[in-house]
Amino acid sequence: MGASADEREALLGPEEARRGASSDRLKQAQRACADTEELGMSILDGLRSQRETLERSKQRLNGSSDSLARGSRLLRTMSIRASANKMITAAVGTVAGLALLILLCWR
DSSP states (O other), rough: HHHHHHHHHHHHHHHHHHHHHHHHHHHHHHHHHHHHHHHHHHHHHHHHHHHHHHHHHHHHHHHHHHHHHHHHHHHHHHHHHHHHHHHHHHHHHHHHHHHHHHHHOOO
């Protein structure tokens, strides 16, 4: 009626071997997942570092841009003042020349 112990062991042996092989494959897959996760974390750390570097560079560029704009406004103001000073100097020279001519003509 029932199978003998030897027959049962012979029948269960391949099943145990399959379970062992499946268990080994599962462990390998878990190791591969852990390695992949570790690699992913390493990549994320690198990307985080690069992002911080890019953000610092962006802040520096924004500061430089502001400084350039301020310098440009200052140069424009200086140019306008220089032109105004030239006009004033020319006007004073003209008035002085006319005054000299008037003095020379009246003498």
